[in-house]
Amino acid sequence: MHNADTLERTTVPQQQGAAQRIVHYRAYKPAPFTLEDREQATILFGGLQWRTERLIQGAIERFGYKTAVLPTATREDLLAGRELADIGQCCPTSFTTGNLAGFLRKESQRLGAAEVSRRYVHVTAGSCGSCRFGQYHQSYELALRNLDLESFRLFLLQQNALDQGEAAGQGLDLSPQLMTGVFWAVLMGDVLQDLEYQIRPYEVHAGETERVARESVERLHEALRSAPLRGGRKSGVLWYLLTGHFTAALREVYARYAAIEVDRLRVKPLVKITGEFYLQTVEGEPNYNIHRWLEAEGAEVYPAAISIWIDYLLRLAAQEAEDRIGVRRGARVKRAGAAAVQGLLRWNYDRMRAALGGLPREMPRQEELRALAAPYYHSRLNGGEGDMLVGKALWAHRKKKAHMTCELSPYSCMPNTMSVGAMAAALGRHPDVLYAPLEIKGDAEVHALSRCQMILTEAKRRAQREFEEALERTGLTPASARERLAGHPARLAGCKVPHGGAAGTAANLVLHLAATN
């Protein structure tokens, strides 16, 4: 096994007699994915939250591919990842490496290695930067070698390109049209997730939100899978931009959510999730099931949208071009292009929000996040969430978007630790920010959750205090507020409670009830 698991290694080659030809080391190169493979091979992917994964399946299947989602990574995968790749990986690499390896190992036992290599290909995100995120594939490749699956095909997506081209061979064409479908799946996954997390903590009939969420995801999956194929590889993008196909499906979904009975007078701290991409996105053991744990602890969770990450990457691209105006040819056009795509992203995100009754929260403006973070973290330092991590925590606090921020920081994540370290200065100047940076190792759950619980206790106090202040300000009592709610549209999930200046849902509802009755 090629596992560098010792502090110090000494390798002495065997004494050999006659001179021999040296066969130099070469990196893994996937075998081509041919047109015939398209019929047989299943594209494996994963590492996101389940709604988005299911929707992406629909978006890819629309183009005739077979797909399968990897199961959510488990602690067992973490251990397998550590075992199969080089020592010292960041926790997301260990989880995702072990996740892929675990799936392939089981399938190999069932089908044999050759059949697994024929039947599956894995598509995963690469990156345009030097963070290990761009080098995850090294770990995957090493794991594959260690599993004797060197002929398994692994393809990388560049996160900064819409046109991924034809992956080696002509069978896998990740065209702009297909990738736009994937982006639309991401946007819809985000707005659905946000809606669900706003409703579930307040549902009157337990399990109703979960049921509607499952049905809704299936409905949208079908909308993506059966979407009409209009236009070519590139021109097909226009159809996505202009169609009402998805907003119609979202409105249908909204009607299901809207009928859920809720009690938003339950006082709950609102906890914003931020952090490293994988850990803030995934829902499961890799982040100690933090979303569900927070809900079980009495919080309302403000999940992290992938769309904000895309918006951030576009901002970085625009900045990079802007800095090079007058130095590089075409920089002005690139900046304008990035800004235009940012605009289209926001416009479509807002269309989808509107189709869901305006309930999903808006994306924060990148310029605003950048300005808030500027004294603490340079906006041109990329890798991870960079200055956005600082900006989001301050934005949530100052704009009363959440009572506390729970920041999920993977063990050994390079860029994330830099942002978290810089937060020390921000907290020095804003000591009232409730900020819980949790180092996630994957196998130290009690420690991380107990740390979170300490901050959550204060967040609960703040939510309660804020609720009482809202009552005092409006002259209502809990009982009279409840009386007003009985005949009010806000007793159903479809009613949007406006942000009245409080962070918590219950306090905002009190202010809304006072204003509307």
Next chain:
Amino acid sequence: MDTSAAGTETRIAHGALPARDKLRLGIPRVLNVWSTHQFWIGLFGALGLDARRIVFSSDTSDEQMREFGKGRGTVDSCYPVKCVSAHYGELLALDRHRRIDVLFSTMIYSVPSFLHGHVVDSLACPRVMAAPENIKAGFLKEGDAFAARGVRYVAPLVALGEPDMAARQLLAALAEFLPGVTRREVEAAVRAGYAALEAFAAAARRQSREILENCARLERPCLLVLARPYHMDPGIGHEIEVDLQAYGFPVLWGQYLPTDPDLLGWMFGAEVAAGQVRSGLDIADVWPSSYSANTNEILWAAKFAARMPWIAGVIRLSSYECGMDQPTYTPVQQIVERSGTLFFSFQDLDSTKPAGAVRIRVETIAHYLARDAAGIIARKRDASPPDCPLAAAPLP
């Protein structure tokens, strides 16, 4: 020593600064400053600063951290970044006639690399480039320690890997403490900086070639160190290669290997002709995600070692929690070992120099080199093309 203002004269951070030739500039001797220091010397010299007033912090040491860095950390990080707090603290603590006016700590976004044009990019590690923001926080969280010492903190972000961007990025930062500095002046100074850096690198490469020529002539082995530039810091790399040198083995650093066309043609010509690589500096065959400059250079140097007969052993140094090195452990080891070259690795280096363990390891390495080097050289030479340009070099 505490770096607060207690007991010392406090100046206002944004108050008047001395004239250029009287200005004392502090530069932390950390991270990629180890590979770019000549640029900064050249730059500030051209801008009229007195070289004697450019103060680099000391080499990293345990004592430095205990005295100047204690309580300044904000987050667990790799060891080389963690150490930066102590360097800041040391520079801020300089007193009386040695007191600095400006603490200049650049966020080096990308690095000049001899592999430029042959790789995807030449970025710095995300932790290394962002270290100043992270370390700064430790000096601001309980009050402004820079202001308290009357020191102006200047930390520009500069893409040194893009020479046409550097002047633009540095201008505003330099104007903060060099009033009246013009764009033209900065452009000229940046050119002088790059020239100084290139001259230094060329001289170092020439010396490396001379060492290799000598080894080829005498059929003698030498060692190659694969590490990041800051492992040259005795407090980071613990001078492991110095201990080996004491056994009589010449030591080369991967960053300063010769890149002369005749030599690269001899080493990589067949692979270029076969279409396996595009040039002797291409690493796509072993490391396609070639974004990071220091990583790229380590991978290329490993390839160099695998094809250079007289490099009989490779020493890999890696620091505690180095995320950039982590995915390279196996590829680097494989590149080296498949050629039959000895490979030794010292991983997770931190503040503690395990002197006893290092001594035993060094003795082991010396033993194997003494025993196997001749065979390794012979096998690698037999596998190489004839007419090595090193062997043809005239005697000095």
